[in-house]
Structure formats: C-alpha cells, structure tokens
Amino acid sequence: MDLNFTPEEEIFRNEVRTFLADKLPARLSDKVANGKHLSKADMQEWHAILNTRGWLANHWPVAYGGPGWSAVEKFIFEHECCLASAPRIVPFGVNMLGPVLIKFGNETQKRHWLPRILDGSDWWCQGYSETGAGSDLAAVSTTALRGHDAQGDHYIVNGQKAWTTLGQHANMIFCLVRTNREAKKQEGISFLLIDMTTPGVEVRPVITLDGVHEVNEVFFTDVRVPAENLVGEEDKGWTCAKYLLTYERTNIAGVGLSVAALQRLKRIAAQQMRNGRPLAEDPSFAARMARVEIDLENMKTTNLRMIAAVVGGGVPGAESSMLKIRGTQIRQEISSLNRRAMGPYARPFITEALEDDYTGMQVGPEAAASAAALYFNNRKLSIFGGSNEIQKNIISKMILGL
Amino acid sequence: MDLNFTPEEEIFRNEVRTFLADKLPARLSDKVANGKHLSKADMQEWHAILNTRGWLANHWPVAYGGPGWSAVEKFIFEHECCLASAPRIVPFGVNMLGPVLIKFGNETQKRHWLPRILDGSDWWCQGYSETGAGSDLAAVSTTALRGHDAQGDHYIVNGQKAWTTLGQHANMIFCLVRTNREAKKQEGISFLLIDMTTPGVEVRPVITLDGVHEVNEVFFTDVRVPAENLVGEEDKGWTCAKYLLTYERTNIAGVGLSVAALQRLKRIAAQQMRNGRPLAEDPSFAARMARVEIDLENMKTTNLRMIAAVVGGGVPGAESSMLKIRGTQIRQEISSLNRRAMGPYARPFITEALEDDYTGMQVGPEAAASAAALYFNNRKLSIFGGSNEIQKNIISKMILGL
Amino acid sequence: MNFEHTEERRMLADSLNRFIAEQYSFEARDRIAQSAHGFSPEIWQQFAELGVIGALFRETDGGFGGAGFDIAVVFEALGRGLVVEPLLGSAVLAGEAIAAAGNDAQKAVLADIIGGTTIAAFAHDEPDTHYELARVLTRAERSANGWVLNGAKAVVLQGERADLFVVSARTAGAVGDEAGISLFLVSSKAPGLVVRGCPTIDGGRVAELSLNGVALDPGALLGVEGQGLAALERAIGRGVLALCAEALGAMEVAKAATLDYLRTRKQFGVFIGSFQALQHRMADLLLEIEQARSAVINAAAALDDADRLTRERALSAAKVSIGRIGALVAEESIQMHGGIGMTWELPLAHYAKRLIMIDHQLGDEDHHLQRFIALGRQTAA
C-alpha cells in the first residue's frame, strides 16, 4: 500500500508543470479560470502547443505519435492541466476517432486521417445520438444506402443527429448510420466518416438554457459519402461504438476539474462576506464545502485505485460507472456552491461578459459573471455521456445479474 | 382559508385536555414518555378508562357506541393524547376488526363481538401477512377447508401467519385464509375469526433487533373454526381486507406522535452539552432539528388539508400514501436525532431498564436508556403497514397511470 | 379549519390565470423577458386594470386585498406564467414599505402604484449584504435643507424603469446594528443617483444603484428616523411569501411537464414513465411539492400574525422549504427530461432557472434556516 507517486512519476509531474508554466498562454488560462467561452482559435492554439510537444494524442500508441504514457502519467498530466486551468483537449478527433481508426481503420485511413487530427487540418465532431433516442445509442435511424456510380462506390446518407457538441466548428463528423434495416438493433449499424462541406449537410444550432451555443443538430439530405470513408466492416459499426464508449474511462471522474474548481470555490468563499465574516466561516456553507471536499478526496483515491487496477491488467467495469456518477455529482455540487456563494449576484447575467472582447459593465464579484450559467450548464454532466441512470443500470446489472 | 379550529373544536380540545389531565394515570404517561414497555395490564387499564368515557371506539358509528366525532375531532383527540403521552389505543380490535364487523358482519356477529371489544373481554391480534409474502398481502397460503360434522359446519385451518404484533397478549385473531385454491390471487380469500385457545394454534415469539418481544409468528395445525366465524361471504375476504387497509387513514402521518417526540428532543437538546454549550446551540445539531421541525410543520398542514378534504366528502388516495411516507421519515429522523443527542451514552443498553419494576443502575442521562432501542425499533415504520416502496408504487400508479 | 379560498380570490385567480394563458404564452414571455425594457408596459397596464396590483394592497392603503392569501393566490399564478413584470419590486416590496412607514402625503403615491402609472423599486440590498437585513453601509447625513445620501445598492428589481426608489440608509449606528436604519423616498431623477441596468439569467432586468451625494428634502424621510428596520422586515416578509407562492406555481408547471414527458416519451421501446426508479423519484417530487404547498399556506396564514416570532418563523420556514424543494424540482425535472430539458426552446428549462434563482432573492435556504433557528431561540428564551 502506497498512495504516493514514484520518484519517476514525480519527475514527470514536474516536467508537466514546467511545460504548463512555460507554454500555457495566460490569456487562455484566465478564460478557463473565469469560465469564459473559448473560441475555436483558442482551442486550436492549445492543441497546436500540445502537438508541438508531442502530448496532444497522449492516449495513442507511440507508433502513431503518442508519448507512450502509463495510465498514471495520463492521470498526472490531466490533473496538472486542470490545476493550471488549461483548456480541455477537444476529445472528438484526438480521444474518440483516433483510437477507433487505430483499432479498426485500414492503413490508408490511418495514414490519411491521423496526421490531420494532430496538425488540426481536420476538426471533428461526433454523430452518435439522435433526437428521441437519448441514451439509447443503438436506436440509429439515420440511413446510409450503398450505391455505385461513375465516381465509384459510395453511400447516400439521410437522417439527423442530435447533441453534436461544437459541431459548428467542425469540418468532419464521424457517424453511426444504419446500413441494414432488416438486421436487428445493434446489428446493421456502420461507422462512417462524413465531410461536412458535402452538399446536403446542414448544421443547426441548439441553444441551451444558459443561452450558450455549444451543441447542434446535424441534418443529412442525400449526402454522398465515398465508400472508402467506411471504418471497419459494413454493419459492424456497433463494435467501434462500443469500443469508443469503453475506451480510456480512467479519467471519467474528472478529479482534476473538481480539485481545481474547489480551489477556486475556496478562494471565493474566503472573499465573499456573510454576517460580516467570510462565507467560508459560515457554519452552513463551511459544512457544505467540507462535505464535498471529503467526497472529492475519497473519489480521488477510488480513481487511483481503478488506475492501479488497469495498470495491473484489470478492466474497469462497474467502477467507471461509479466514477462517472460520483464525479458528476461532485462537479455539480461544486458549481452549485459556487452559485450559492454569489448570493443575490447570481441572478444578473450578461452573456457577452463571457466573451473575451467584452469591455462592458461588471455586476458584482468577478466570479458572478459565470456562476449561475456554469451551474445550469453543468446539469448536462449527469445526462450526457451515458446518463447517471444508465450508469446505475450498468452497475446493478453487473452486481445483481438481474 | 383558515387554519384555526372552530370555537366548537377548541371547546372539544379543552374537554379532551381536561379528561387527560384528570384520568390519564401518571404511571402510564411516564412510561410512554420515557419509552418504557407497556404491559398488557397497562393497555387494558387505558382502554377501560377510555371506554368508560365512551371514547375508546371513536371511529365507530354512534349506533355501535362511537362518540360520533368528525375527522377533525378525531385528529384533535389523537393529537392531545400524544401530547399527554397517553398509551396508543391497541388498534387490532377497536380500529381494525370493529369497522370490518360493522361493515360486513351479520347481526349476530356484531351483537356478540363488538361489546366484547369495548369491555376488553376479547383481546384481538391480526393474522394478515405471511412469511415470505411481506407487503404482498394477497399472497395468502394459509388454508381453510370447509367441512361439516356432528358439531356443525366448520373450517379446518392450516398454515402460518407472520408479524403478528402483540399476539402474545391476544385470545382472538382475525385472519385472511385461502378457502379456494383454484381462484386467482385476490379471489378465494376469506376473512375468519379464530379463537387462539383452540387446539392447534401456537404462538411463537419473534425477537426484534432491539431485543424486544413485540411481534410473533402464529401457527395453525388442523385448527377447527366454527363456520359462523366467517365474516362476509366466503372467498370474498379480500373486500374486507382492502376496506380495512384504506379505512381511516387520516391519522396515518402520526403528526401527534412526532410533535410530542420533537418536544422531548428539544428538552433533551437543551440539557445535553456539546463543546461546553447546550447541544441545541450546536450549529450542526440545531440545523438537523430545525429541518425536521420545518418538515413536521409542513406535514401537519398537509394532514389537515387532507382531513378537510375528507370532511368535504373527498376520498384520500395518493395523499395518504404521501402522509405515510413523510410521516414515517419524520418519526425515524426524530428518533435518529434522539440517538445522536445521547453521544457515547447511546451504546449502553439494559433491556430490563425499560420494564417498570426495574431498580438497577442508570447509565448516562435518563433518555439514554431507550434512545438507541427506539431508533432501531422505529426502522419498522417504513416497512410495516405497506412499505414506503409500496406507497411510492401506489402514488406513481395514481399519477402516472403506467 | 377551511382550505378553500374566498369567492373573490377564486375569481381573481381565475381571471389572472386566464389572462396569462391568453396574453403571456411562452413565446411572448420569452420576448418580454429578453427585451431591453425588461418587462412589457402594455401587460403591466393590463395587470393594473385587472386589479392584480390592487389585490396586493390593503383597503386602508387603497387596494382591495393585501392579506397573505391574496399575495399567495396572485403570485402562484404569476409563477405559472413566469411573469417578469414588477409586481414584487413595485407593489409588494416598495409598496409595503411605503404603506407600512409612510405618512399620508407619502402614501398618496400608492394610488399611482396600484394604478400602474408609477413604478416603485426597493433599494435595500448592498454589494456585501448577502441577505443580511441590518447590514446597511449606505449613509444618510442631515444637511441644512434635508438629507444627503451616499452609498451603493445592489440588484434592484427593474431599477431602470422605476420612477421612485425606497432606499434604506444608515442615519446612526455601525454596520449591522438593527437600530439606526432609516428609509427614504428617492426620485429616479434625483441628481447624484446613477442607475446601471443589466439582464438576469431567469428573465427581466435588475439594476445597480450608486448614490453620490444625493440631496433630499426633509419630507423624503419615510417613517421614523433610525427605526426603518421594522418596515423593512414587514416588506421583505411579504416579499418572501410572494416568492414562495411564485415558486409553488412554477413547481406545478414543472411537475405537469415532467409527468407528461414520462407518460409520452419512449426509450428502449417503452414509456420512460414505466421505469420504477423514475416512478419513485417522481413520487418523491410530488410528495415534496405538497409540503411546499403547505409551507406557503402556513406562511400566508401567519403573515399578519400579531406575534412577530410566529410570523417570521413561518416565513423563514417557507423560504427554507421552497429553497430545498425548488432546487430538487428544478434538477430532477431537467434530469428526467434528459438533454431536451437543457434546451432554451423547452419552457421547462426556464421554470427550472426561475426555481433556482428564487433561492437567491430575499435570503436563501441557509440564510433562512439560520434565521429560523435564531428566532426559535428567542421563542424559547
């Protein structure tokens, strides 16, 4: 039993810290720390910095340009990036499509697409869930009909995808499409790469309750997709989907994000006053903060235990569902406390104040500008990525077998 | 809108208070207030006192010896009895069998059994649920075979009943028995009155986790029951059962019990010390107490609203399930706080200290003697009388219709 | 004991509900809530004509209601429609402060407030108040010809559109002292008064006030010098009741929407309402909403109770209940809806936002729980 990192891992941690100190632009970390919106340029900038260092695709095998990190090193990297308020790596290309191509793609596809993910020539988004299907991913009704013409083999895609995060920035989308309507649910699904500049592709924004444009609906009307954009076998796309869903869930708890958020909350609670003393000394608020801090320290160790198990060759099952549930509960609770800490100033909300060119009035403490919006936005955490109800179904199936 | 009782109701309340002040023996109220065990003699004594005043069968119609109270008057009576720490009326004869006989019994049965309930000649217990059936009441496997011999028509009863509260004191038991094995579940059940002194009836004690003998198992081996002990029609016993389960649930929340328990808790919290000040001033404990007090104030009004609806001719449906759930939650929470208030003194437990002839050592504050035992015993509240899970099923069926 | 509303109140509620259903559709409300004006002057006038504003005032103050259950009935209906017009700020808060503390000359304005021609605003909270009633830093000094006010006021409801402000300021004592707080009537045109408005996340607008040497004549003093706290407590008490009733109305709509969704939405081939885990959570929600309803009734019944502790405890108890249950209803309704519950186009999302934000007005759950405990200690003592 030893909860400490090895000397080698400590050296690695310092390496990451130095890198972040040197290379992470303050302009970006300030925006992240203050809950401001990142532009596509911001994200691309950060991706490029990481790529230059060879740390962008840190889940990829060395052969494809990955740094060859252990699960522990990945955890440390993730953790330090959060503490430094670095932008999140946009996962769709690097962490989602990449591994699928590496596992199921053919040589041509790998040689063509992987480098373009790294250098940012392609910006990917995800075409998985559909309106009315929600957590029931296998309920794919978007169709792809195989055809052949002068330009060669192709698919004609018709249908619609929902909840496409950051789709407005993307030029490529990977989709689950139904290539066989006879086959039952999970079968007859294929994994297709679609150029969003193709005629017939339309992206419509979906505004969330916090007034933000983050997710989109993507519509496909007779969209022609060259057959070579099929990944894996036709009708066997569910294998890719499942692989992607279970791939690399060791950071699903978002420990780093919560640790960083709690640090910010503590600073705020030390500054905000209540009954003439810092909010941090108010018994009710102090108790709420202490409870979430204790939950977080427990979850961090649970997460490390799971990582150690993975390093030891174990395959996380119910554990990652537990981490998803508790991780989102903690993140939601911290953003809820953050909102409470603002008192009456949680209500005023100037959308533009979250854009970096904003120079208008500031209402209340600086943290108030994003507190409520962030709280409402974080409601998604327990819904997306497999709702917490789905996670509980998974857990009970694994342990009860009923 | 008016939450106050009418002048007439206030007069009634004073009448009840005066009665309790004059007639409730201090010996009994002391035992109730200190969570000591009541003997059968204690219960009989209190029943006799109430009967003399004509208030024992206060749910019965005037024609059968009831006082003819309104739902509000019944609530007031119940409430005042709790505040005065009066023993509960043992419900099996007076509140359960009585109404069933009045509704379904024939004249002979009414004339014979009802007076004996009032004067205590019979002490009834309930033979409803069976081992392994739990909340699934209709799963009755105890059989009653109709027969005829020299002594006349009769039933031969075989089987076993579980969770028979205070069965050790009873000489009579009313049972749900299966008279028709062909008919499906709810049908084929009959409502039978059985003399427990009949050969073949055996009562076995069941000790609960608090070391108390309150419930029993009752075994029937070829027990001969005269046919005239059938209440209502043969195979139609479920009608009686359902009637009994839905009858008079306006006091199901146990508001009076919780109000009295909270008063005691507040006295204790004012005496017990923590960090050199009364526990009542400890922020954590004060918050816990305040939350349950607020919940109780809310529930009391919810209960009164339901009573007003009943007075107005309404039939409580989902409401009584809600009151059952919240009522038991509050009672359990108060007994949990009562336990917490005892600190380290919650552990020492001398069973005999709860009997009235006990003269041995007292460990810690007086309230400590029963605090933990009462907390554990109260776990039953959310299980018996239709578990809270069953209540939630009822609510969702009523509102979702799914 | 009787839980029926009077004939008059039922009629008021019916006409108000009908008006909102017809004139205040979700689309209309969304437009109004995001408008630069912050609310609709037309709708406001119609509220006045319907007598909705007058129903919040006692007859002695020129209204035809003003009892706890009048406020409850009106605001439950407003909550159902997510109404952003200044009924809370102008009628309940500022209105009651003037009614409670004003002299006849000052009360004259109540007629215009009831008529909707004058909009008053309640400027009490300050940047560091965090719900504390007596925490007033704004100072009022006597001058040769009246008073001079200096300080700042925070998150004033519809402050930009107000003709008149009720401003609390310290004429004596230290920050936090209960004594030494005075109330003043300040015209929106008063030199030295700067009003900066901004939108809110749940609809409508608020404003930050700075008072830089605002000069007032002696007649601007509302009530007795240094004894403004009582009137503040009465006004805020009525505001708390109004918010609790508004939340109850919003809960009702969120509940109905969620029940409807569970009944009609299919997943994995079945109605999601058939999942027992959701059924039990929905049962909890309904149970809690009934407790919230009782809390509002208790507060409404106690609003004019002669005993201050009885009154204020019931009000704080209601705000605690509403704070806890409102958050539960908001979060569970969104969760049971799934992604669609997070979208702007779905009315539910806006009810959820309002439910959460009500906890940030006039004292949150923690504030009122501590207040409930403190008041209880006074009762015991």
Added chain:
Amino acid sequence: MNFEHTEERRMLADSLNRFIAEQYSFEARDRIAQSAHGFSPEIWQQFAELGVIGALFRETDGGFGGAGFDIAVVFEALGRGLVVEPLLGSAVLAGEAIAAAGNDAQKAVLADIIGGTTIAAFAHDEPDTHYELARVLTRAERSANGWVLNGAKAVVLQGERADLFVVSARTAGAVGDEAGISLFLVSSKAPGLVVRGCPTIDGGRVAELSLNGVALDPGALLGVEGQGLAALERAIGRGVLALCAEALGAMEVAKAATLDYLRTRKQFGVFIGSFQALQHRMADLLLEIEQARSAVINAAAALDDADRLTRERALSAAKVSIGRIGALVAEESIQMHGGIGMTWELPLAHYAKRLIMIDHQLGDEDHHLQRFIALGRQTAA
C-alpha cells in the same frame, strides 16, 4: 502508487479471516456478545497467539506492525465478524497511549497486553464530554506521596475486565483547556476506584468509572505532566482508524447479505432485485461503500504522517464518511430486507446495529465534520 497489501499483511488477514469464520460463527458471537463477561477469554488468548494483538503495535513497542494499514487490515476483518473482544480498548487506545507517552518501566506492560495476559482500558470520556477531546473534569492533585484522583469516566470499553486503566485527568487549567491534561496508569485494584459495568445494544460490555480519592504513587504519571493531550490525540486517532476499518468490514457483510437477498427473495412473483428502484438504490450503496473504502485507505496512509493537520484531517474525513455511509448502509440494508431485517435471528440486524453505534464512538459525523473544518482553517491560516 500501489494498492496491494504486503505479503505479511495478506497472510495476517487470511489467517484472521479464517479463524473468525471457523471460531466466531454468528451463533458463537451472539453468545459471547451477550455473556456476562462481555467477551471470550479463550478467543482473546487465541487472538494473542495468532499475533493479532501484536500486529497492532510497532516493533519498537514489542509488536510486529503498528502501521496504519496493519490496523486497517485487522479491524476490517474484526468488523466482518462483529468481534467484541477488547482489541480497540486494550491494544489500540490504552496500548498506544502507553506506547506514546510511557517511560521504559511503564512500557514493560505492553508485552503482557500483546500477550493478552493483561487487559488495559482507556478511561478518557466523561459523562459530559460528548466527544470533546480536551473536556476533562476529572482532577488529579499532587499529594505527599504522589497523586490523588477524583472524578468520573464514562462508557469505558470492557472496563469491568481491565487490569489496568489509562486515565486522563486535569492537573492544571480549566475544563476545555488543551494544556493541563495529564495521563495516569491506574490499577483496577486501586482503592477508591468503583467500576460499574453494563451491556451495550451492539454487543460486548462497557463500564462507568468513579474515582473517589484514588491515591497513586508518583510513577503512575504517564508522560509529561500537563501535556497528555498529544498522546490522547494519537491514541484516539488510531482508534478512529480502527473503527472506520471495522465499519468497512461490517458494510461488506451487510452489502453481501443484501445483494444475496435481492437475488433470491421473490415478491409479487419476481425477484425483488429485479425492481429498478431497488437496483438503483443498491448501486448507490455500492458506490458509497467504495468511497468508504477509499476514506479508510486515506486515513491509514496518513496515520503516521509527520504533519499533524494532514494526519488529523484524513482521520476526521474518514470518520465523517463512515458515519454517513455506515448509517446509509445500515438503514438501506434493513429496508431492502423488509421485516426479516429487523429480527434478532438475522445476522444483518446486528451488523446494522454495529454500523450505527460506531458513529457513537470517538466522535460522530457532526463532531468530525466540525473538526475537519476547524483543522482546515488552521491549514489555511
């Protein structure tokens, strides 16, 4: 980073678990727990021979373990068996107090404690302490030939069977002062010492002590006069870890029993484990138990941390987690079992009782949450 136990610890755990499975069946335990003696001297001797007691002491103190994870491994196993023998009172609490504060002469008794031939008891709590470490009223006055103790000690584990008591008493300062607390070794035969024993609701016996002019020679002083608090904190810290690990073991059994019940018990014609509402509650339970396990690991790892705040915060955090989760597991396990879960004959009921009662030893959830906050303020400061 490594979450595997050492070979030695795994072997210790295995043999201890095997011993308990064979010698400490539920029936045997029930008999022992209700016995007048309060525990089984035979079993106690076997624990000594198995080296279970020694595993709780450092090598420098004559043991062969004593690290946080030794305590955790042993007590998790004891929790699985609901063991009532005096390992906590004699070895962990009194043992550590003597080891931490004693001189060589006084430490000599450790060998007998480890050998099981001497039973020591920790007499620190007092009738009004309610978990407060420094709240010591018992007074020790210097006398011509040593010390005289007067006062009362509460709920002393296995006090009736102890040969030796570690008694905390005030030699200076006022009640609640951190300074001025001294520790003394008191023989059970000391004149003026009255021990009154009684059973507990979760098995085993405790005792109330009264010290009426108990005369001690100078050598009875354990450690430096007036500076006993540090040793008390160390001893109680180890006790807290032991209780948390014990609770974890008890949770494991309650979980297994409940899972098994859900899998095998039918109602309405189906396995109750097929009810989704119960499935989701069971999933919550498992999730929480994993957090409790992590809390124990954190506390065990921090037990010997040089930094006091790091150490004590981890210990209080664990006790808070165990207090909350233990109650959840106890109450949910009973509820999911239904009536049968309330019966004495079902082992589960006794695990539930123990889980609840652990929150009443060495500081409950509220106490340690406040302590965690206070320690945090010291860190920040």
